[in-house]
Amino acid sequence: MSPLEAVKLITATTPTGPLPDMPIDPELITAGQPIARGAVVNQSADKTLSSGLWTCEPGQFDWTYTWDEFVHILEGEVIITEEGGQSYTLGPGNIAHFPIGLKAHWQVIKTVRKFFVLKTLEPLEL
Numbered sequence: 001m002s003p004l005e006a007v008k009l010i011t012a013t014t015p016t017g018p019l020p021d022m023p024i025d026p027e028l029i030t031a032g033q034p035i036a037r038g039a040v041v042n043q044s045a046d047k048t049l050s051s052g053l054w055t056c057e058p059g060q061f062d063w064t065y066t067w068d069e070f071v072h073i074l075e076g077e078v079i080i081t082e083e084g085g086q087s088y089t090l091g092p093g094n095i096a097h098f099p100i101g102l103k104a105h106w107q108v109i110k111t112v113r114k115f116f117v118l119k120t121l122e123p124l125e126l
Helices: none
Strands: 029-032 036-043 049-056 059-064 068-082 087-090 095-098 103-119
Touching: 029 103
Parallel strands: none
Antiparallel strands: 029 059, 036 049, 049 103, 059 103, 068 087, 068 095, 068 103
C-alpha cells in the first residue's frame, strides 16, 4: 500500500450541551471563579494536532502556553494581556495565535466559547 492510500479524512461532530469539566489549576486563578469546560473533538493520527471547543465563565487566570494554539472566538469577550503589558480584546469572530512559550493573563469579561487547534510537541493523550 502506498502512503497516499493510508490517508483518510477524519471527521467529528460539534458537541451540543454542556462540555465536560476542564478545570483551571486553582494556583493560576487570580480573580473570580473562571469555571472552564472543554473537549478535544478531533486529533491527527500522531496526536500532535488536536482541535476542540472550550468555554470559560468570567474570572481571571495566568497561562503559559506549552503548545501552539490557534483560537476562533465564537461567543463572549476576553482581554488577553501578554507578559510585558500588550493587551488584546477578543470577541466573536476574532482569531488569534498563542505561540508556544507565551505567558498571558486571561480576563474573561463575558463567558467565552472558542474553537481551538493545538499543535503539541508530544502526542496529546486523552
